Amino acid sequence: MNVSKYLTTHRIDHELLRHRPAGSARETAELLNTPEEQVAKTVLLRAGDFAWVLAVLPADRRIDLARLARVLGGCQLRLASEEEVEARFDDCETGAVPPFGSHYGATTIVDHSLGRFEEMVFEGNTYRESYRVRFDDFLRMEGPIVTEFTTAPACSHREPFYRAARSA
Numbered sequence: 001m002n003v004s005k006y007l008t009t010h011r012i013d014h015e016l017l018r019h020r021p022a023g024s025a026r027e028t029a030e031l032l033n034t035p036e037e038q039v040a041k042t043v044l045l046r047a048g049d050f051a052w053v054l055a056v057l058p059a060d061r062r063i064d065l066a067r068l069a070r071v072l073g074g075c076q077l078r079l080a081s082e083e084e085v086e087a088r089f090d091d092c093e094t095g096a097v098p099p100f101g102s103h104y105g106a107t108t109i110v111d112h113s114l115g116r117f118e119e120m121v122f123e124g125n126t127y128r129e130s131y132r133v134r135f136d137d138f139l140r141m142e143g144p145i146v147t148e149f150t151t152a153p154a155c156s157h158r159e160p161f162y163r164a165a166r167s168a
Contacts, residue, residue, distance in 0.1 A: 001091055001098070001100070001103055001125075002125065002127060003098050003124040003125055003129075003131060004016055004124070005148045006100065006103065006132070007131065007133065007141075010141045011020075012133055012137045012138070012141055013133070013134070013137065014131050014132065014133045015131065015132040015133075016124075016129060016130075016131060017032055017121065017129065017131065017132060018128060018129055019031040019032060019128060019129075019130065019132040020128065021126075021127040021128050022057070022123075022127050022128075022130075023127065024041070025039050025040065025041035025059035025123070026039075026059045026060070028121070028123065029059050029121075030132055031092070032121060032130065034121055035117070036058060036059040036060035037058045037059070037060055037067055037113070037114075037116055037117065038058070038116075038117045038119065038120060038121055039058065039059040039120070039121045039122070039130075040056050040057065040058065040059070040099055040100070040114055040120050040121065040122040040123075041056075041123075042054055042055065042056050042097040042099045042122070042123065043055045043057070043063060043079065043097075044080040044084065044085050044088060044097060044106065045068075045077050045078065045080060045088075046077070046078050046080055046084070047063060047072055047075045047076070047077055047107075048075045049074070051106075051107065052088065052101070052104070052105060052106035053068075053072065053077070053079075053101070053106055053107050053108075053109055053140070054097070054099065054100075054101030054104070054106040054108045054109070055068065055109055055111070055149070056099045056108060056109070056110045056111070056114065056122075056144065057110070057111040057113070057114060057149075058111065058113055058114050058116075058149050058150070059141075060115070060152065061113060061148055061150035061151065061152055061153070062150060062151055062152075062153055063109065064149055064150060064151045065077050065150060067148070067149050068109070068149040071109070071145075071147050071149055072109075082094075082095070085097060088104050088105070088106070089104060091125065092125045092126070093125060093126040093127060095127075096123055096124070096125055096126055096127055097123065098122065098123060098125065099122045099123075099126060099138070099142070100142060101144070102129060102142055102143065104164075106140050107144075107145065108143075108144035108145070108160070109144055109145040109146075109147065109149065110139070110142075110144045110145070110146045110147075111146075111147070111148060111149055112146050112147060112148050113148070114135065115135050115139075115146070117135065118134060118135060118136075119132055119133065119134055119135060120132070120133060120134075120135045120138060121153050121161070124135070
């Protein structure tokens with residue numbers, strides 16, 4: 001799938017954002033000078049023995065697998081292996097995962113916190129391209145499950161660390 005053509009076919013206004021190769025959604029946010037909360041990362045999960053789930057969440061958050069398993073009815077969840085990701089997303093650069101589970105035979109589930117902004121940014125077919133779309137357009141096009149399944153990391157590398165001075 002060519003992401004740009006896919007969006008155009010579904011009549012989704014989008015902006016193609018070309019940038020240096022990014023190794024993570026956080027790095028993409030930095031390269032594009034965009035808040036991490038607005039940049040989506042995608043994680044392929046195996047649910048039980050047969051189902052695939054594509055989790056879409058803000059770059060600054062982490063999946064709570066136990067919470068997500070409860071949302072999905074208590075099934076066993078595990079991260080997909082690199083080989084499984086490569087096989088499922090064989091039309092993308094190795095490791096690049098666009099947020100369209102419906103196109104790749106997976107159920108798409110989006111963390112509600114991604115909707116804090118009117119627009120979202122996500123990875124395309126390569127590490128050098130991202131797309132900006134309206135969040136509501138993405139929801140309308142993809143029809144994902146929207147729920148809460150993430151936690152904020154305990155400490156962000158961008159947040160300053162302070163040690164309180166002891167009083168004498």
